[in-house]
Amino acid sequence: MSVYTQLTNDQFATFCQSFGVSFVRAIPITQGIKNSNWFIQTTDDVDGAYSYVLTLFEERPPADIEKMAVILNQLDGKLPVAAPLSVIESNSVQTDDDDKRYVIHYEDKAITLVPCLAGSHPEQTTQAMCHDIGAALAMLHETLQALQPAEQYGVPLYPWADVRDREMQFMPGDEAKLMSDIWRSYTELPLTTLPNGLCHLDMFADNTLWNLQKGEEHLTGLLDFTEVSVEHYVMDIAITINDFCTTWGMAEQGESVNFDRSKMAAFLQGYESKRALGLDEKRALPVMLAKAAVIFWLLRLNVIHYNRTEGRTGDNIMVKNPDLMKRLAAYHWAHVEKSQNTVFVLSGTTSDNQIIGVFSSITQAEQAREKLSNSSEFAIKEYTLDQLS
Template sequence: MSVYTQLTNDQFAAFCQRFGVSFARAIPITQGIKNSNWFIQTTDDVDGAHSYVFTLFEERPPEDIEKMAVILNQLDGKLPVAAPLALIDDEGLDSDKNSDDKRYVIHYDDKAITLVPCLAGSHPQQTTQAMCHEIGASLAVLHETLQQLQPAEEYGVPLYPWSDVRDREMQFMPGDEAKLMSDIWQSYTDLPLATLPKGLCHLDMFADNTLWNLSLNNSQKGEERLTGLLDFTEVSVEHYVMDIAITINDFCTTWGDAEQGESVNFDRNKMAAFLQGYESKRPLGNDEKRALSVMLAKAAVIFWLLRLNVIHYNRTEGRTGDNIMVKNPDLMKRLAAYHWAHVEKPQNNTVFVLLGNKVDNQVVGVFSNIMQAEQAREKLSNSSEFAIKEYTLDQLS
């Protein structure tokens, strides 16, 4: 969606011809942060219309994009997706492959190129409860349908090493931000992850990766209809509840623009509608329900890190210009803090009591951990005369 690699009209025409498309014009798409994208107008299109989206994948290797094409073909007919066009030539076809095997990816400078049909509809500026219900149901259908691709690991791309980004970025964070990130990460690690169902997940189902029929009449009646699911480049094997959390975080949050102070407003009624939609197609297990609050916080942390990583990558690669869009990482930080405040924390049932000399055993202080109690004792004169005793709450001594 941002444009990083520049192509000439002759190059566009040659690439499109390999897909059987007669090229007339390429129109840059500047939304997004990862790949270079253009709308393609063909010689058959009327002025102002375009039939295809041409994508040059800047980071993902071509073999990953080949997997994506298989995934989209699997979903085609069950969900509104744009499956890549097949190449009409046999250039680069392996001699040991059947001539009927289709290829969907052009290799260009070790990068992948695909051409997909444009889907009808538009990106929503705001979501409704009805839209959240429908995207929830669609995500469940996606999870169920892709279970047919086995082993799943052969179709999903590897998960990004976000812990490496975390370790790099936390060095430069204020202490409170680093603690927030660390606490959420630890809480995620403490989940019973082995019991949570996994499979192929989209992992980037933001509202701007969806299209809807948003005609005025439909919007007024609450009958918005999903017409497109986009951007399957991040499909990986992950816990389904993480994919749910990622989607909820965007669909159920109203993001204020710069003039509104870039506020972050999470709508729990929209989340309830989303979960109702999802469970109409795939019921959640009890462990998944219990894990959701932590997953919502962890998902926000991942996208906080993603945006910091884009800034780091653009800086190290010297990327600048009007076509480069960077989303504010602070918005995801604020969402992570909101979710973390709603995570039920394990209660500390132990207190450490600092007692006076052995004669009167006067209570000098009560502390939640031994370190604080010891630090307090060290500040007292004749500290050796003071004792620290551990007590369990709500229990006879």
């Protein structure tokens, strides 16, 4: 992640000593956009290896990070997470888990030290990886239900409506309309009936680690739990789908945005292998996909705003292109608008052309086809309502 705060080697050594770790070297981590992070090499590491990650949280207050530590300990053993090390108390008195501290303070900011997890960030995802991250997200949702009341552990949701109102003043008319239309459609969903609980809300591929041996890819790490909040599960699903099921082209490729619906079907199949989605959740998903893209469109605009107002500059500051999320939002919104006048028919490809089902969204039709043992023998056709075929 980006490095905003500069620390000296003496400071790193002092911080690491607080967690019982002997410091040798800190290596900046420049991916990401929110916090300052370094790999920590210790006296036990050889050949330039490193055992820990030290994070200085630039925005979240220390109390929020203490909550995050509890969440990670709840998940530890069920999912591949890096639970923060506890602070070594100077009085050497053994403390219960409930009394342990996992955060030290530096200029009113929180610092944690966590073990490095094995694996790499994937440059591309496969259908199998989308299936596995879907199952992992469902397991996360189910496991964190044990922490009650959930609001006590989650941080407040960011006031994105305020960012929307600020940024829409400077947008071209078509962009402002897109954002406004998606937001309105989201508010018209049956939000009170949608299941909610503690959600990750930032499960992008670069917040996961994998053993990427071809043909045997498996998940080895889930990262960055700073945004865990009480939210609708289907929003967390939409956020994760948007990154894992999209191929983001590089600058030299025109920064293309290519969404893969077969990957989304695999993700949903994996998710439902651990937690079944309700009918309201399935119906809400297309709009949630668009709204999730809007949120990250606003997030990237917000980062640019704060970098400008705070005078943040330098090679270690990375800014992600907000236009990519705008294009993804437009893609999803086009499908929402189209689905309002369209049905999707799942039928056989043989001569009898047997109709298996009629669905209100392509997502539900694809999910139904994936459940068929001979799915390749069935096709999905879309029909516009109130027109002759």
